[in-house]
Amino acid sequence: MEKPANHSNQYTGQRGETYACNYLTEKGYTVLHRNWRYKKTETDIIASYDNVLHFIEVKTLNAAAAALPELKVNKAKLQQMKLGAAGFLAENPEWNFIQFDILAIRFNGEKMADLLFIEDVF
Template structure:
């Protein structure tokens, strides 16, 4: 029993560090493409947004998915309608808290990291809409 708990803990640490590495890669990619990082790991009781960034007059809420052994089906499962709604609700909370962005256009993007058959950083702009 101790071994399985230890394995589970190590697996969680591995997944967590993979996620942080993916977010670091995504931030570097966004900065290289003239985005300004506003906040990382914005958390509320509704959920979390990995990266909040801005380019020109567009405020972008970014979900990062590190999927080194994934595929399109894995991605759609990871980013199902329930997850999208949580991100949107969290984004709305951010906007209530940060009224200086009220006049910005809003977009929800996904950045996929290290998925086979894609570039190492694959940016999907306007991946979903707040009008679900």
């Protein structure tokens, strides 16, 4: 992936989402959408696994960052996840079971340092 000039946060986020999709696929998930938009919300990944629809927020930081990426998911982001899920389900009502997850990734240079998958956050 080519690094966009002067957009290091965007590049880090894109790398994180790519790693997240690969991780989920390796675990048996089917990635249905990436960066799905509804109104003013964006859902990083919508995936299915074992008849459950997962709305996944991906947070990515460089290892040098002071905070853990999962701590960047605040109350407002959780509300946006719910709104996005409601919009998706209005268009795709066939799903009976849903779950909200966070996939936190830290990079150390060009290599992944840590990955934490927090399932069913609420």
